[in-house]
Amino acid sequence: MPKSIWILIIAMTMSVTGISFLWPLNAIYIHEELGKSLTIAGFVLMLNSAAGVCGNLLGGRLFDQIGAYRTLVLGVTAAAISACLLAFFHSFTYYMLLLMGVGFGSGMMAPALYALAGTLWPEGGRRPFNAMYVAQNVGVSIGTALIGVVAANELTAVFQANALMHAGLFVFVLFAFRKLKAKSTGHDTMKPLENIPFRRHFRFHSLIFVSIAFVICWMSYTQWQANVSVHTQGLGLSLGAYSLFWTVNGLMIVCAQPLLSLVIKKWIQGIKAQMVAGVILFIVSFLVLTQVTQFSGFMTAMIILTIGEMFIWPAVPTVASQLAPDGREGFYQGLVNSVAMVGRMFGPILGGFIVDVYSIYVLFYVLVGMLILSIPFLLVYDHPLKKHHMPS
Secondary structure, eight states: OOHHHHHHHHHHHHHHHHHHTTTTTHHHIIIIISOOOHHHHHHHHHHHHHHHHHHHHHHHHHHHHHOHHHHHHHHHHHHHHHHHHHTTOOSHHHHHHHHHHHHHHHHHHHHHHHHHHHHHOGGGTTHHHHHHHHHHHHHHHHHHHHHHHHTSSOTTHHHHHHHHHHHHHHHHHHHHTGGGHHHHOOOSSOOOGGGSOGGGOHHHHHHHHHHHHHHHHHHHHTTTTTHHHHHHHHTTOOHHHHHHHHHHHHHHHHHSHHHHHHHHHHHOOSHHHHHHHHHHHHHHHHHHHTTOOSHHHHHHHHHHHHHHHHHHTTHHHHHHHHHOOTTOHHHHHHHHHHHHHHHHHHHHHHHHHHHHHSOHHHHHHHHHHHHHHHHHHHHTTTHHHHHTTOOO
């Protein structure tokens, strides 16, 4: 890979490592330490994701208008300030507001990093997006593996760890990305797409179909970060056991990439089949969750879920990059990243409501039904392009 992609990988790893100190514990901290219901916990996570949506849309737009470097500096500044304040102020109101600040800043960075991956290495195809996806999960592995150590004496120590990582990320972005500035600001002339009627934005129509499936997948996936975490605690599993699920998740993604590439090359032809296979594995994972109460059963479900996400998560930004017109790379990446955040936003509060009113098992079956409904959107996503004889 080009050296510039390695710089992106380091930034993504640092960003996700910092966040990974927080997100596995959000629902647990709000529910058990602050004494709020799961519905309230889901609402706080929804606000965090809503801020991320705004950050993604703004970050994608700014990438197209002012370039990657200034967009990244603005995003990491917002995230770092919020993370540092959170280290000292984490009562319920401060927790809610500062978590939104971290989400907004991180959200601004994500589309800029993904758009840079595509523009700095266009001949790489899906490889730069696979690299960014692996970087995310290296961060997940590091962050979740350290949770048990960091929080051994005091749970709030994770806030200090998150602040230190974001402070380091701020310094890294400020200096390492300065050299990429000239390479990443090549959008002085953008096609006037706003003058084209919406019904003729065929590439955008295709992206909408993928985005509908993507948001459903994320609404399902985020239950592991919110309600499944509380469910495992209720069954007597330790916090260390729960963090181990995510450590295995990240290590599998990092270590199994060569095997995954072989499977895709031999048995799964095309990016559409790759996404559909991932959704099917998601369905199987949640069906397994309806039957298990022991550590081994949850680990089995996590392994299946992990293989599914390895198919889906890097495929969607690849599709967005393929569909994006010249000068709209940031906007398209911002859109799919914001769609993921919408899934994270509504997933926890929907799941928390269903668990509070019914049960966790009802939630699992609801998720299976939603995932089944998402498959047709993936099967037809490229029909607008084929109908009008446009390249994908």
